[in-house]
Each structure stands twice: as structure tokens, then as C-alpha cells.
Amino acid sequence: MGKNLFNKVWELHKVKTLPSGQDQLFIGLHLIHEVTSPQAFQMLRERGLKVMFPERTFAAVDHILPTDDQKRPFRDSLAEEMIEALEKNTKEFGIKFFGPDTDYHGIVHIIGPELGLTQPGMTVVCGDSHTSTHGALGAIAFGIGTSQIRDVFATQTISMNRPRVRRINVNGTLRRGVYAKDIILKIIAELGVKGGIGYAYEYSGPVIENLNMEGRLTICNMSIEGGARAGYINPDKVTFDYLKGRKFAPEGDEFDRAVSFWKGIASDDDAEYDDEFVLDAGSLEPMVTWGINPGQAVEITEKLPMLSDSEDREVALRAYDHMNFHEGDTMRGKKIDVAFIGSCTNGRISDLREAASIAKGRKVAKGIRALVVPGSRQVALQAEREGLDRIFSEAGFQWRLPGCSMCLAMNPDKLRGGELSASSSNRNFIGRQGSPTGRTLLMSPAMVAAAAVKGEVTDVRELL
């Protein structure tokens, strides 16, 4: 029997078995941001440690960035203190920092792939659970805590138990108006938010192979929402073409050598898996969440579940109570207050193109606050070259500066009171978008644009 990519990459990076029984794993790429790194730098100082491989860590600021004006100092003094700490720490320890005054800044999970830093066959970590995103390029990538960031700084390794691997085969042909976001929301709805605990997910099958790199990034991004710490897709021509010519990608003969390494690291045809799951996506409709975790989602024409049928009755009850929805309702027609397009899940150029194609020639419905926040400066520049910013502005969307923004509301972009938000982000947890009573509906960027122009949750297929 052959091996899967996950086990090949793990074995390639395993330094040794530690006395605890965990593996010591070498980390090829370490990304850091302003929220989870300052305490780790402080731990290094307290222990008199240095960064062992400073050239393998790259820093970005994303969570706290204001999206209206990024001139320094930031108006929010706490945000300013955090960016200053990152500037000082990266300078002191010799780490490359892509600050908001550079053309390469943005959300860490957008810029890693965009700059060609993330490559197949690597181990990638970041103090952020959406690090699973980078698995789309055939890397094994997962979020870590701040004490582990300290370990990566000091040793370029972490201590970890090897997870099992579940292959998720996505068959069929997607219908028009159905996107990568809908696939991953469906997978999480089927397997549950706890379904992936102890697993890394390999996404494969014809639907995945036919996705472009950005769709693949969306899928892997939300692995953690299904409980899987990592998710990946085997590298193929889509991956190699995506990487060619990127700032940190290998060039010339080195690129050719890289491609042969990358091909060899992919799962063998006869690879073994600990578990398999098959999803037929041929009949899949646009998805939308109705509850307080990403697994509480339905297809747009489906009715909300009856409490008596629910396996997680207590969580469903809590969700209906918070959202003010009822069993048997349909999501279609729910009036929204806010529309948010952006985040590490759906803040890339193809996401903005899809949303713009819906917004074009239409107007945001009266009374709706609609924000478009590109995931990076490069995404913003490309969108502006294509005139997408004008399409959005003419339709009444606010065209903002890059950052995490209203995905988690650590900047001034927040829901107010019990507002209902149609959002292309990744979490609908209570309070997630900045108001303890705020309510979030997760959906694809095209669905968010449709909700914005109609003023209510809409089946985007009616607007295509």
C-alpha cells in the first residue's frame, strides 16, 4: 500500500520521538501576527533564547487593522501598541515583517500563498486556527498556541501527536451559483463541528481537482470549523501553475526540480487512509448557516431542522434562541442589516469577482451596511485594475482597505446590537462579529452580494 501526503510530509519533517512519546516536527514555514506573537517574544526574552531560524518566520499585521484609514499612529491606541510591539519584536529578532506601508501586506493566510511562501510538501504553522488554509497547496498546515510559537522561535520545531487522515472525496459537477464555500459548509454540516477531532482532512475527487487555487484555499481554510486541525489537497498542475512566478517561489531550473519534489510528495494512487467520506456535490445548492456554529447550515431551499430530529438538541435550542429563528423556517427571505465580503476564507480576487458580478448594475438595498474588505493589498490592487472597486462603490458597497475586519471585529468594523449579518467569513459564534447579541449568517461571497442587493437572504441563482 502507498502513502498519503500527510504521512509523507510528517515523516520528512520528523526530527525524533520525544520522551513524552510525541514527535518533534520541523517547521518549514512559520507565520506570525500581532495578536498571538507578542507574549511569545516576551517568553524568549525571559528565558534568554534566540530565534533559531529567523529567515523561516514571516510576520504580518491583520486582525487589528482599521479598514478606513491605515495611517499611523492608528486612532485606536491599543491597536497602535500592538503593531509597534510587532515592529519592535521582528526588528530585534531579525524577522521579515510585511507592514501596512508595503504592497505585500494583508491577512497572513492570504499573503502566504500569494507570495509563494507556502509551498507543497512543507510544514506550516501560525498562531491562528485558520492556518489550515495553506494545506490547499499540498502543505501540512495547522494553528498553534502562543507557547508553541515560542517553541518554533526557539527550536523551529514543535511537539505533537500525529493525527489520523480522513479522505473526503467530492464527486459530481457543481451547479451554477454553487462555490467552494458551499462545499465546505456542506461537509461540516454532514460531519459535524466535532467530526474532525483527531483527523487531518484530505480533500479529493473531481470537484476538488476542478477548483482553482482560490477555491481550494477556501475549502482548506474551514477544516478547523469541522474540528480538523489540518486539511490539504494534493498538489497538481493547478498548484504548480499558481506558484510559478510568485515572489518567493523557486525560479528556472530550481522550479523544475521543485515540481518533481512536489509531484513525489502527493498521495500515492494506492495510499491508505484511516477513514473515508464521500460527498456527491452534483445536487448541492447554495448553503447558509442558521445557528451559532458553522455546522448549523442548510441548503437554501431546505427548512430549518426540527428540534425533535436534532442530534444536538441543546445547541440547536440555544441557536434558535440567539438567532431568533424557529424550526421549520426557511432562510430565504430573512431580512439582513449588514453584508460583509472579505476574510481569510473569502477575501481573494476570485471571491471579489464573483460578488462583483452580482453587484454589477444593482444597488445595495436601503438601510443595509455593506462592506467589501480585500484580503490583501495585492488583492485590492488587482481588483482596482479590473474596476471591481467601482462596481462595488456604484452599487453602494463600501470599498475598504485590507485586513481581517468584521470577521472577528478586533478593529472598528463591528455589528451593533442584534444586527443580522450576511457574511463571507468563517465563524458564526455568538459575539463573533463584535456585538454580544449580533447574529451571523455564513455564506459564499456571491450569496452575500445577493443578500445585500435584495436586503434579505436570497438564492443567488435567481440573480445569475
Place this chain on the structure above:
Amino acid sequence: MLVAEKSIRKVIKGRGMPLPGDDIDTDRIIPARYLKCVTFDELGKFAFYDERYDEKGNKKDHPFNDERYHGAGILIVNKNFGCGSSREHAPQSLMRSGIRAIIGESFAEIFLGNCTVLGIPAVTMETGAVSELMDIIEKEPETVLTVNLDKKIVETDLPGGKNSKIFKIGVTDSAREVFLNGTWDTTSALLSGKKEIESKARSLPYLNHFLT
């Protein structure tokens, strides 16, 4: 390796606090606005903030506000506790509000790893046993729990010399090992392999122009 005695986590004794509910996520444990800080020092007071206080700052019903559980050091939870973000701020806020061990049906992985590396055992217990344990504590909040990682059990000591109970707990071999040996802080174990780390770096194709 020299290990300070105080690092050893063999037996943890304290009163319990039941916190029922599945899928309690990290945004609920510590709302994102309290992550705007460069140290963990002040996080203790913000644990479960939005569940403990309404928007005007008035106290709401919540186990962390319940005087009966004041001073409890062992949190009892249900399934998938700590799901969501990797923010170490979540276990840091619990630790800094006095939590020294967590017993639950299951935990989200990143959260579990963060607890372990901070020296907070997060151990599992079967569904029925968790309900029974929560029941006991709700009825008798003075009950003292002893989490014994060596024997992989939790003992309850009820006030007034009532019958005590023993519950089995689950803990991974690697976590048990580091708690019993006091080596849950991973840095020094990792650093001891410095030569092997350097040799690994020299063998990885992408760090060597794909010539290896």
C-alpha cells in the same frame, strides 16, 4: 533534565464548577476585543465576559458568577470544549481566573494542546459520568475533587463524610507523561535536539534549492 517539584502535576485537588453545554467556543471563553493586549496578565477577569455580564455590565446567571462555585479550581464541561480559535488567551484566561484542571467529554484539539503546554490537565470522562459528576457538584458545591493523573481517576469527597465516588478519566499517554514528570513546558525537550534539528534543516529539499 532538572525539573522543579512545582512543575509536577500528579494530583490536583479542588472544588468543581459545572459549565454545561456542547461546543463552547473560544470566542465565548474570551471575546476577541480582549485580545487587544501584548501580555496575558490581565486576562483572568475577562473569562466568559459576555456570558457573565450584559451590555450594561450587570451580572448574568453564569457558573463563573455563582457564589457557590467561588474559588473552584476544576471546571467540568461537555463535548468539544474550546472549539474555534487557536488563541492561547482562552486557557490563559481560565488559568488566571483560578482553573487548574478541566474535566470534559471531549476537547477541541488546539485548545487541548494549549492547556497541556500551560500545565492544565484537560482530561476526558464518559458522557454519563460527566452528568453524574455535574449533578453531585450542583447538589453539593463543597465536594472536593481529586484528579489523579497517575491512577487516571477522579475521586469525589463529599462533605459530611458521605460516600465518595470514583470516576475513570482519559488522558493521552504523552500528556500523562509530561504532567507526571513535570515536563509539560516543551521548550527544553525540543532544544535538547539542536544538532538533529540542524541536520534536518540540511536535508529538506525546499531549504536546499531542491538539490537534496
